[in-house]
Amino acid sequence: MTAALPLIAVWLGAFGLNTWLARYRGPIPSALVPLIFGATILILWEMACRSFAIPAVILPAPSQIWTAFGANLPLLWGDFVQTILKGALSGWLIGAAAAVATAIAIDRSPFLQRGLLPIGNFVAALPIVGIAPILVMWFGFDWQSKAAVVVVMVFFPILVNMVAGLKATDALARDQIATWGASYTQALLKLRLPAAMPFLFNGLKITTTLALIGAIVAEFFGSPTRGMGFRISTAVGQLNMPLVWAEILVAALAGTAFYGIVALIERRVTFWHPSQRQ
């Protein structure tokens, strides 16, 4: 019980500091408070691991994870390239391109839209990860099968968003462009595609995480001897938990960076949208 006292002291101290900071408005406190909170969690984690002598098999301390991260950089980089760049990113790009193309193709047929949209919405809620074993059987163990899983996982969410986006112009704008005698292609390129961009990027942002999940989970069903999913499952088998957590750290950093890059592109493309205005 006495071992817990310093932990409680640190928690109360940080909480008190945050309570004091939260009374001030402005950009600096609202950036500092979450940072202090995150740092407190890390410190408590480290302290708990040391003072309760938690075995590294159950929960390694942050310092151990950091050491494993630094010691295995080439290995982690190889896994990152295999899983994120080859598997997730290529699959995400193919899936997004296919979804946008499908959305534009069925754009002229309300019949197909009414048919595809409920199915798309339904499929988007299904545990699609489950097709991973089938696709691994079809496309082999290398990154192509992972990319295929990612294509299927990201297709429907992007399709549903893109179809909604193509409908997002109001009657006034459509009438205006019809008055100017614009052809279907012109109206699509100059009015409806730009108007669909906020919806498209919504779908793209949702699917960044899905792409990583698909690529990593698909590796549990068979992979070459590299890749993040492969490394996680073998390192778990060797009870090398610091390496597993280092891999998780890579996944977290990659996921955040992926999302951040897409959000950045969104800001450049849809600068006109109210939610992006400063």
Add this chain to the structure above:
Amino acid sequence: MKHALPVLTVLCAIILGWYVAAVALNAPWARDQAARAGTSLTMPALIRATMTQERPVLPAPHQVAKGVWDGVAGQKITSKRSLVWHAGVTLSATLAGFAIGSLAGILLAVGIVHSRVMDLSVMPWAIASQTVPILAIAPMVIVVFASAGVTGLVPKAMIAAWLSFFPVLVGMVKGLRTPDRMQMDLMHSWNASRAQAFWRLRLPSAMPYLFASLKVAVAAALVGTIVGELPAGATAGLGARLLSGSYYGQTIQIWAALFAAAALAAVLVMVISGIERVTLKRMGLAR
């Protein structure tokens, strides 16, 4: 009726395309067998041969339907080959995790709305954590729990809870914040306490948001449970069916498990939609 016809048409097109793909993908194996037997296949015989394989590359829809039917009605419910039994194992972990996760999400959302410290500390991390592929580490959680001596329903439920936690938290915070300044001022001018403002204004106006995020959360909880059943050693649940099917090349078993999972997801989302409709109607919020 306006929606049924297009949906049915697209469904028929999908099934037709599936049959064509099944013939195309299974044909090489059938031709191979015929060549070994020293015979050649006519077109109708080839097509027939692609529909009845034991381990097809892509099972035809009716084979999958038969697999599901065998799994559901062909076995006793307690049998280890029964899909109902496996779905039940998955469902119990999903529901337990979903209940824990959404309850925790709602409670934390209430705290965040009422405390600026919690809002500033927790919210950025909750949003950032959405971009982390948490699901990918689910099998590790199972192994770690197992090494600590905890197996069975609890570790899977923890993953399901973790996955359903964040959608509910984010949706509920948004929902509890929907009352605008004017409505809050009105409560204030009626001298309502914070508790009264919460029960009579914030909570009711958060309901539509709550149900929207509950639907996302229950689907996420199911996916989490299934992935949690993937590590070798798991013998029960739809995820274990998927894994053993992939080990032994039993494609029909994989597809049957996949369709059982899809049906389960659909039922769960429909149940929540039903509760949503009844609740919102009684609250007078129905559209």
